[in-house]
Amino acid sequence: MTPGADANATNQRSTGDSPAGAGLDKRRPSPAAETQRLYQGDWRAFVAWCDATGLPALPADPATLASFLAAAAAKLSAGALARRAAAIGEKHRARGFASPAADAVVKTILRESRHAATARRRRPAPDAKTLTRLAAACPGDLAGRRDRALLLLAAAGLGRAALVGLDVEHVFIRAPGLHLRVAGGGPDGDADVRSIAVARTGGPGTCAVQALDDWLRLSDTLFGPVFRKIDRWGNVEQHRLGTDAIRRILARRAMRRPRRRKAGTT
Numbered sequence: 575m576t577p578g579a580d581a582n583a584t585n586q587r588s589t590g591d592s593p594a595g596a597g598l599d600k601r602r603p604s605p606a607a608e609t610q611r612l613y614q615g616d617w618r619a620f621v622a623w624c625d626a627t628g629l630p631a632l633p634a635d636p637a638t639l640a641s642f643l644a645a646a647a648a649k650l651s652a653g654a655l656a657r658r659a660a661a662i663g664e665k666h667r668a669r670g671f672a673s674p675a676a677d678a679v680v681k682t683i684l685r686e687s688r689h690a691a692t693a694r695r696r697r698p699a700p701d702a703k704t705l706t707r708l709a710a711a712c713p714g715d716l717a718g719r720r721d722r723a724l725l726l727l728a729a730a731g732l733g734r735a736a737l738v739g740l741d742v743e744h745v746f747i748r749a750p751g752l753h754l755r756v757a758g759g760g761p762d763g764d765a766d767v768r769s770i771a772v773a774r775t776g777g778p779g780t781c782a783v784q785a786l787d788d789w790l791r792l793s794d795t796l797f798g799p800v801f802r803k804i805d806r807w808g809n810v811e812q813h814r815l816g817t818d819a820i821r822r823i824l825a826r827r828a829m830r831r832p833r834r835r836k837a838g839t840t
Contacts, residue, residue: 616661619646633666636677643683652687659684700824705729708827710779716793717804721823723789724801726782730772732756734817740800742790750774752783 620642624631629638639662643655650658659680663673674680700708709725712718724737732740736756744755751773774783789795795802799814815823 612657613661613664616658617665620658620662632669633671634662634674636674636679639674640677640679640683643680643687647683647687647690652684652690655687656684700828702729702731706776706780708824709785712827716808716810719785719789719792720801720804721827722779723782723785724820724823725827726780726785727772728820730770730782732770734820736770737801737820738799738815738817742795742797742800745786745790745800747783747787752786 620634620639621631623642623645624634624638627641629635631638639659643659646658647655659675663675666673666675705725706729709722709729712722712725727737728734732754740754740756746753751771754770754772756768756770772782774781778784786800790800793802793810795810798812801815803811803813803815803819805811
């Protein structure tokens with residue numbers, strides 16, 4: 575008998591053939607009717623895949639289930655992939671076998687599928703128009719002045735790595751505009767040192783040059799990091815912001831309703 579035929583024969587056994595399986599059925603509630611229907615389809619897909627690959631479906635080795643899920647990950651959502659693993663695990667438990675879905679390798683595949691789905695759902699980076707609008711809405715306190723300058727420079731094309739790595743010694747403010755010497759100056763955060771010119775444009779609330787000049791003057795930042803942390807009492811610290819702090823600033827400024835800034839150092 576071929577392995578595929580053996581898998582099919584095994585899959586046709588009734589639950590009553592295994593005393594252990596009968597005990598498990600009594601202890602575990604049955605899935606809802608719709609879930610059961612989906613589980614049956616998932617199980618059929620698994621058996622068909624095992625037939626094609628010559629691997630036993632019941633009991634299945636964790637490596638077999640891992641290979642099945644990895645092959646299906648490209649065309650199934652993370653939720654559908656997790657349901658297939660659950661269906662196969664349920665079938666094994668009902669027949670008195672250990673669930674291959676409990677294996678660490680299978681869990682890793684499901685976790686990576688969830689992470690990939692999360693990455694696909696992430697919103698794209700805000701465009702220059704959105705950044706300028708957020709900057710114009712920043713208040714006049716120190717945190718608002720800092721965030722306005724940061725957002726407007728981001729709108730001018732500076733990436734997060736360039737913003738957090740910017741030092742006062744590499745900032746030159748002139749009448750026509752701003753000249754910067756930065757590392758990682760592009761949106762992708764590459765490490766090349768480059769010169770960037772930013773012209774004076776727009777009104778007081780939307781001009782990156784004026785906003786940066788205001789922030790440096792009001793924060794009394796004469797050397798070192800340009801964009802620094804601000805403590806809960808509104809004091810400017812010596813430590814530069816991190817790239818994750820910029821993400822939080824973007825999220826906070828994008829809120830429709832203004833909220834009191836939480837205690838912290840961003």
